[in-house]
Structure formats: structure tokens, C-alpha cells
Amino acid sequence: MKEFLISQSAEQLTQWCENEGFPKFRARQLLQWIREKLLIEPEKMLNLPETLRQKVKEHFFAPSMSVAEVASSADGVSKLLLELHDGEHIEMAIIPAGDGRVTFCLSTQVGCPVGCRFCASGKNGLKRNLLTGEILEEFLLGCQYLGKRCDNIVFMGIGEGLLNCNELFPALEMLTAPEGFALAPRRITVSTSGYVPGMLKFAGLQKEYNLAVSLHAPDEETRSKIIPDTLRFPIQEILSAVDNYREKAGRMVTLEYTLLAGINDSDAQAEALGRLAYAHHAKVNLIPYNSTGTTFRRPSRERIESFERAARATGAVVTRRIERGSGKNAACGQLRIKAEEKLS
Template identity: 40%
Template sequence: MVNILDFNLEDLNIWMKQNGEKEFRAKQVINWIYNKIWDFNKMSNLPKSTREKLKSFFYIGIPEVVEIYESSGDDTKKFLYKYRDGSVIECVEMDYNYGNSICVSTQVGCRMGCKFCASTIGGVIRNLTAGEIIAQILCTESITHKKISNVVLMGSGEPLDNYENTIKFLDIINKDYGLNIGHRHITLSTCGIVPKIYELADLNLQITLAISLHASSDEERRKTMPIANKYSIEEIIDSCKYYINKTNRRITFEYALVKNINDSIESAKKLAKLLQSLLCHVNLIPVNQVTESDLKKPAKENIKKFSNILTELGINNTIRREMGSDINAACGQLRRNYMNNIEERC
């Protein structure tokens, strides 16, 4: 059986033609699915014979809802979803004045090994397909009855480590027959897989690229990010310059502030010098507490001081507002807790 959510309109047109059906049936099926009808039997404008063919070949891969957590402090909701093979992932829905955002996962687990991220503990299990990533949005919209207007690929997994599925996902949700979400409302976050940044730049998508930098020197970066042993900051910056030149899009640099590791005045000055010639913005993130890690969040006054230094040196920056901290909204924490509870019961 094949997940029909992995098919774009062209794929489904081809399938219809190969199976003796009119091509326009593909658009009908997709319209039903993206209007939250996930039962072929309920697609009333399709002949029964067509529905039977669809049922014999496809399934509609909407995940099972395992848990829903709602923050008491804001409108953040965290969803734990389970796919047909038992794989569990999480995504987060956040309400802002400018619209409703969702942070989706692109892999079950992650192989990148960043010390401040719970999703990488235990490594990567598998990639999610394009349809499985789309399903996170469809399912969340169905539950919340809210239209998602902004998408962030910043949940569990490294999007550029699942490149083909990620690109197909970006293509489908941008289409008017899909979710019709403009690329300028999409942010893709990567820890810096340099060759894939160049490939992404050549596609000239108008998405926002966010680089998980988290350090101003290679030595500092290696303390928390194993990827730093493969790609230097210089290589990442060069790929970012290429991306900016190709797309004319501003890059966001994510910087998780960790007490006594990368939060010093010297680190702030080095970061400003590193980024001074780039069209960019720095997103300062007070590090989330991860049970298996001893990394600590700096004091609020130190976070503010770091931000002020960047501003004084001409680097635009913001301190990320913490949302959903009471529901384990940090990447990978909810899934990790769930899997630990399963293991304890076995």
C-alpha cells in the first residue's frame, strides 16, 4: 500500500491514466483529502469503481493522535503523533498575531547529535516522507480548526539530511491544490550541511533559511555540535553568501545561548564580526533544559547584555520568546519522555 499524501497532482494524474481513469479524477481526490475527507468511500463524486481501485492501492496516511498538550501560559499546543509503523513524532502549533504557525518534524529522531536537543538522543530511526510531514499539518488543522499560515521545519530531525522528501514537501504545500502556503511563510532550519545548502540555493525558493550556528568559533561549536567536525564555520558562511546571492533572501542565524560556553561578551563580539557583511538576522535562544544534558540557560541579564552588544555592533537580533515551556515544547523532549515511559512499562 502507498501513502497517497506522498503523491503530488502530477503523480496522481499519471496513476489515474495508467489505471484507466480520467486524469481529472486526480484533482477531485486531492480536493477531498485537503478538505479533510480521509475516507475514499466518502468521496461522493467518484464512481464506485474508482474508489475501489484507490482503496486497493492507496492509504491516506493521517497519523494517530497519541497525546495533545496545551500550554497554560500561552496558546501553544504540542501534538504527539504515531504513524502506521509505530513511529512517533511531535509537532508544535503556535498562535501569533500574524497567523498560526506549526513546527514540523522531518525525521523520526535525528543523527546530528547536538547536545542541547533531545530529538537526537538515540539517533535517527528513519526519514519521514513528504506525505508524512504534510500529514502533521492536516491533522493539526483538523484538531484545532485553525488554518496554518506559517510553517517552520525545526522539529525533530535535520531537514537537509532528508533532502528529497523535504523539497517535495515544500513543493506540495506551496501549490494551490495543496495547502497554498507561500514560500515566504516557510522557514527551514539546518545545522549546516554545506553541500545541501548550495543545492537548496540553486532551487531559488523564496523560503527563509535558518542556520543553527550557536557559536562564533569552530572550537566553541564543537563543544555542542558534532557537525562542526565536518563543516567549519567558514564553509557555512561561504554557503550562506552563495544562498543570499542566489535568492536575495535574508538568512537567520540561530544562536542557543548556553551558560559559560557561548554567552560571553567576547563571544558576542566574535559573532558580530563573523556576520557583519551578511544580510542576516540573529535569533537568540535561551537554551532549553534537556534532562540528559548538563547545559544551562544564562541569567536574563546576561542574555540581554549579549543582545545589546550585537545591536551596538550593527547586527539585527531578537531574543526568542519562550513558548510552551510547561509542555516540553523544546524539540524532541515530549517524544523522548513518551518513549522512556513505554520502555519502563515493557
């Protein structure tokens, strides 16, 4: 398989240029196009000789994927359905905030092996991991669509990112390296369903990335109704890994909590959640469920408000995710599921 132009280091590109008989400074020019001008299509690199552009095209994926569909909602959120080189699809979202900042929500896998029962992305299991170059190209295609760099990145799209550490971590390194895309680690959040071995590895990086853990329930019995057994870790182990992350990375962890009517939305559960968060110095982020055609329902507004009050009364820091990207394709993974259905 071809290599990815976007994930080449300066040393690798210099070596490649030399091997192909081009002077070293051509590698520098290539890197400028990629990292400063956010372009990887060789045909657009007009200060390079035609022979070099041709060679780059032959040797590298530049890019390996294309935008197959865009779905935009009234509040300014755009979702890009991306078609990969092998015909698979993933999604990324571009989420503008009121203050002019823009967040990208990126995927880490094609499908997801965790299979949370309320999620469209886990419906058909895992197809494959995304490669480092593909994760970086998602970012780049998003920048090209937006016309500038994003301010924040959250890895909360399709997949369990911490089951793909080998490809995700080098992508994080390239996104944050001063000679790479130079984003501050604090502007990047990785989300996990509570995959403890991955959380420990992530903490081992000792970088100031943010970690968000999808807890969804304060007790095992409720959690088992939401996340299947295969990749579900005990809550106590997850919370120890949360403590470990805070100590190693120096960042407060966020506990994500999708509110599902009649499942995990009682005041007693809110209090239990608040107590856990408080004890582990974690923040709670409440996410009222966005239907993906499952049997789960979103709680009423009154129930959501009551839950929030009860959790906050424990002293925990509680926020509620502002609903963005509403509309028929709003929930993560729905564009991809539709694309798969069309193909089958």
C-alpha cells in the same frame, strides 16, 4: 509499501483513476478533498462512490499516521505526538501568534544524526528519514487539528532537514505549488545545523524559502562543545554557504543562537557573533535555552540582556525568540523521547 495519497500529483491520480476504471473527473474530486478541504480520509469523501473510496483505502496511505497525544501549554501552543505507520513517533507544534497567525513547526526525520548536546531529539541518533508523504501529512494533520490552514511553516522540529533533501524538497514543492497547497515560499523556513552540502542544494532551488542556520557559537572551539564532530562543518564554510544562499535565493539568512550559560553567553562572544552576522548580512535570533534534562543551563535574564546589547552594538540585526510552549514537554523532542521510553 503503500503510496501516500497526499503526495500524488494531478497526473498520477488521473492515471490511477483510469487504471482502476473510474472516470477522470474523480481524480479532480479527490484532489479537491485533499487540497481544498484538507481531508484525506476516503470515508469522509461523501461525493465519491463507495467502490472508489474502498479502492483508495486499499491502495494508499490516507493517512499513514495518527495523533497519539496532544500536549497544550497555557500560551496556546499545542504539540502533537504523531505515531507513524511503522510505530515510530515524531512531533509537530502548532504555535499561534498574537496577531492571529499560526505557525506549524514540523519534523523532517525520526530522530536526528547530528546529536547537538543540548537537544532531546538527537539523543538516540537517527532512526530514519521521513518520506515526502509523511512530511505533508504532518502539515495536514496540523491543519485538521487547527481547523484551518496555517500561515507559516518552520522545519525546526525533529531532524536535520537538509540531510533529507530528497524527501523534503518535493514536500516543499507540493506545499507551495499553486495547484498544491499554495503557500508562499516566503512563509516557509528550513532550519539546518549548518550542513553545508544541503545548504548548497537548497540554494540551488532558487526559491524564496527562508533559511535558518543554527550557529550557536562564533568560534570553532565553543561550537565543538555544543555540536559533535561527525556532522559539524567549519564556521567559515557555513558562512560562505550563507552568502551563497542570500545570492541565489535572495533571502537574508537567520543565524540561530541557543544561549547556554557559561558556554556561549559572554559579551565577547556576543560581539564576535554580531560581527560575523553583520559581515554576512545575516540576522541573529537568540534562543535562551529551554532545559531538556541535560547539564546545560539557561543564562540569567541579566546575562541574556547584556549579550543581546553587545551583539546589537556591532550593528547586526538581533532578535530574541519569544518563549512559547513552556511547560514540562516544551523542548522539542521530549514527547517523542517519552513515547520511546514507554515502549522500551
